[in-house]
Amino acid sequence: xxxxxxxxxxxxxxxxxxxxxxxxxxxxxxxxxxxxxxxxxxxxxxxxxxxxxxxxxxxxxxxxxxxxxxxxxxxxxxxxxxxxxxxxxxxxxxxxxxxxxxxxxxxxxxxxxxxxxxxxxxxxxxxxxxxxxxxxxxxxxxxxxxxxxxxxxxxxxxxxxxxxxxxxxxxxxxxxxxxxxxxxxxxxxxxxxxxxxxxxxxxxxxxxxxxxxxxxxxxxxxxxxxxxxxxxxxxxxxxxxxxxxxxxxxxxxxxxxxxxxxxxxxxxxxxxxxxxxxxxxxxxxxxxxxxxxxxxxxxxxxxxxxxxxxxxxxxxxxxxxxxxxxxxxxxxxxxx
Amino acid sequence: xxxxxxxxxxxxxxxxxxxxxxxxxxxxxxxxxxxxxxxxxxxxxxxxxxxxxxxxxxxxxxxxxxxxxxxxxxxxxxxxxxxxxxxxxxxxxxxxxxxxxxxxxxxxxxxxxxxxxxxxxxxxxxxxxxxxxxxxxxxxxxxxxxxxxxxxxxxxxxxxxxxxxxxxxxxxxxxxxxxxxxxxxxxxxxxxxxxxxxxxxxxxxxxxxxxxxxxxxxxxxxxxxxxxxxxxxxxxxxxxxxxxxxxxxxxxxxxxxxxxxxxxxxxxxxxxxxxxxxxxxxxxxxxxxxxxxxxxxxxxxxxxxxxxxxxxxxxxxxxxxxxxxxxxxxxxxxxx
Numbered sequence: 001x002x003x004x005x006x007x008x009x010x011x012x013x014x015x016x017x018x019x020x021x022x023x024x025x026x027x028x029x030x031x032x033x034x035x036x037x038x039x040x041x042x043x044x045x046x047x048x049x050x051x052x053x054x055x056x057x058x059x060x061x062x063x064x065x066x067x068x069x070x071x072x073x074x075x076x077x078x079x080x081x082x083x084x085x086x087x088x089x090x091x092x093x094x095x096x097x098x099x100x101x102x103x104x105x106x107x108x109x110x111x112x113x114x115x116x117x118x119x120x121x122x123x124x125x126x127x128x129x130x131x132x133x134x135x136x137x138x139x140x141x142x143x144x145x146x147x148x149x150x151x152x153x154x155x156x157x158x159x160x161x162x163x164x165x166x167x168x169x170x171x172x173x174x175x176x177x178x179x180x181x182x183x184x185x186x187x188x189x190x191x192x193x194x195x196x197x198x199x200x201x202x203x204x205x206x207x208x209x210x211x212x213x214x215x216x217x218x219x220x221x222x223x224x225x226x227x228x229x230x231x232x233x234x235x236x237x238x239x240x241x242x243x244x245x246x247x248x249x250x251x252x253x254x255x256x257x258x259x260x261x262x263x264x265x266x267x268x269x270x271x272x273x274x275x276x277x278x279x280x281x282x283x284x285x286x287x288x289x290x291x292x293x294x295x296x297x298x299x300x301x302x303x304x305x306x307x308x309x310x311x312x313x314x315x316x317x318x319x320x321x322x323x324x325x326x327x328x329x330x331x332x333x334x335x336x
Numbered sequence: 337x338x339x340x341x342x343x344x345x346x347x348x349x350x351x352x353x354x355x356x357x358x359x360x361x362x363x364x365x366x367x368x369x370x371x372x373x374x375x376x377x378x379x380x381x382x383x384x385x386x387x388x389x390x391x392x393x394x395x396x397x398x399x400x401x402x403x404x405x406x407x408x409x410x411x412x413x414x415x416x417x418x419x420x421x422x423x424x425x426x427x428x429x430x431x432x433x434x435x436x437x438x439x440x441x442x443x444x445x446x447x448x449x450x451x452x453x454x455x456x457x458x459x460x461x462x463x464x465x466x467x468x469x470x471x472x473x474x475x476x477x478x479x480x481x482x483x484x485x486x487x488x489x490x491x492x493x494x495x496x497x498x499x500x501x502x503x504x505x506x507x508x509x510x511x512x513x514x515x516x517x518x519x520x521x522x523x524x525x526x527x528x529x530x531x532x533x534x535x536x537x538x539x540x541x542x543x544x545x546x547x548x549x550x551x552x553x554x555x556x557x558x559x560x561x562x563x564x565x566x567x568x569x570x571x572x573x574x575x576x577x578x579x580x581x582x583x584x585x586x587x588x589x590x591x592x593x594x595x596x597x598x599x600x601x602x603x604x605x606x607x608x609x610x611x612x613x614x615x616x617x618x619x620x621x622x623x624x625x626x627x628x629x630x631x632x633x634x635x636x637x638x639x640x641x642x643x644x645x646x647x648x649x650x651x652x653x654x655x656x657x658x659x660x661x662x663x664x665x666x667x668x669x670x671x672x
């Protein structure tokens with residue numbers, strides 16, 4: 001198995017990406033080769049900075065350009081033909097790699113994958129599936145940010161892909177699907193979700209619970225939360241923001257009260273273990289499901305550890321043949 | 337000043353509503369009369385259950401019907417002409433009350449207010465403005481759930497109403513506005529927010545910061561977050577859900593570790609004071625801005641204390657002449 005790694009993507013690239021990739025090449029079983037895609041000089045410099053011998057299964061594929069985190073995706077993908085994102089996707093397209101990962105400009109990865117790889121049969125647009133932790137069990141959020149404007153049909157396709165992903169990755173036998181809305185009654189929602197609600201109800205292959213609200217997300221009941229990429233992105237980032245604010249608040253409360261001050265050390269320890277458990281790095285990257293090829297998107301602020309886990313997710317996605325499962329499931333349904 | 341109170345609205349109605357209203361009639365300055373709107377027998381029973389003498393400034397307006405929390409709003413408002421929500425709105429419409437509050441079916445209050453009171457000149461649809469706490473300072477979220485489908489023009493009107501509300505209620509001289517999106521760059525967003533971005537930039541009266549993400553909400557920089565009611569409702573409920581989950585997680589961490597176990601009491605105290613500070617009850621109800629009359633929406637799970645504060649917000653909204661401010665500001669702008 002060969003995985004392409006966008007060496008220039010992410011806030012700490014290429015250093016963090018190269019470090020994580022070298023670690024994966026050394027320790028992740030089942031990966032034959034890792035291809036670092038990016039500026040050869042820069043990548044070589046980072047490789048030289050690694051401790052110990054560079055594993056022989058790491059190679060470099062030169063790409064002269066890099067797409068910045070803030071560049072408008074469509075224009076950047078079209079203009080920078082020789083960017084690391086485009087080159088990594090090309091490797092997947094040509095069969096030179098079984099999958100790719102990037103911590104770079106998410107929009108650019110989505111656009112490049114959609115243009116070059118196309119979507120799987122029956123899928124209108126690919127969607128990002130993210131695993132989110134709750135105190136009881138994790139759930140899959142789809143779409144976490146690939147498509148800001150979605151049709152009802154796309155939402156149903158997301159539900160189908162999310163179901164397959166939850167089955168393979170979270171091990172749920174019959175994943176329970178919730179449609180993000182503003183109330184649990186059938187009549188609640190916007191025009192698109194109301195239409196999607198009917199279509200989801202009519203899909204015999206899906207275990208559809210109905211509408212869910214923000215309240216229900218972290219209760220640990222549903223396995224898949226379906227929404228458009230705008231709402232998904234808001235959920236993802238608001239959750240991170242609130243979790244951070246609450247930790248900060250509790251610390252403030254401890255510091256303010258002399259009796260509680262004594263417990264600050266205990267609190268810091270508890271916050272640390274909670275963060276470790278909530279850590280998105282552990283879940284590695286989020287797959288762009290529905291693209292005709294394995295593409296894993298990692299957080300822009302990815303550490304070497306996050307890159308390592310993103311490569312693990314890429315390996316697992318290839319091994320599990322996720323795309324074949326999706327094609328078969330969509331073919332058997334009537335949503336395409 | 338006379339305020340109408342929907343006595344039948346909310347999960348704990350009429351008991352919690354009557355108790356909160358009696359408290360407000362006793363202790364809130366500036367309120368001449370409170371009108372409890374609802375089933376006369378039920379309301380009298382609750383009044384009799386109150387300790388002490390019923391204040392003489394409390395009266396009852398009989399309404400034979402009540403709209404349930406789960407009923408489809410449009411149909412319920414049309415069919416149940418003699419419902420407590422419709423009757424309370426009628427009192428505002430006829431000038432018999434200066435404002436109304438309800439902890440009942442939010443959609444029904446929005447529909448009844450829009451149909452009976454109409455909107456202020458230059459406002460297409462009313463929106464719910466909610467004050468949300470952050471570790472640094474609170475901000476106004478508008479629309480928190482009145483309109484699931486919005487035009488760009490409506491978002492600009494929300495920005496204007498949110499600005500006036502933040503100025504009057506939070507005391508910000510020049511409230512900083514953020515448009516909820518999926519990235520801070522101008523090009524990010526869905527079709528509607530991209531159009532709204534341009535319109536907001538062209539509004540000289542608004543202090544527009546640009547796009548914001550979920551990350552930015554609780555950082556304490558912006559004063560007004562603008563979004564459609566679908567996204568606003570997701571933000572509101574996801575935030576509550578995450579805050580709850582994080583508190584639960586930290587408690588679990590304390591219980592799991594024998595050293596930390598000793599600190600559980602300290603933690604519980606800190607969580608309690610944090611909750612008191614975050615308590616939405618303290619902010620009372622959320623006004624339905626843009627309706628031609630003062631309507632305050634309180635949480636469905638409102639306690640007597642929450643009802644008390646919702647009545648306080650109604651009193652302040654009437655006193656501040658918020659609607660006049662909105663009419664003037666919209667008249668001077670070019671968004672209507």
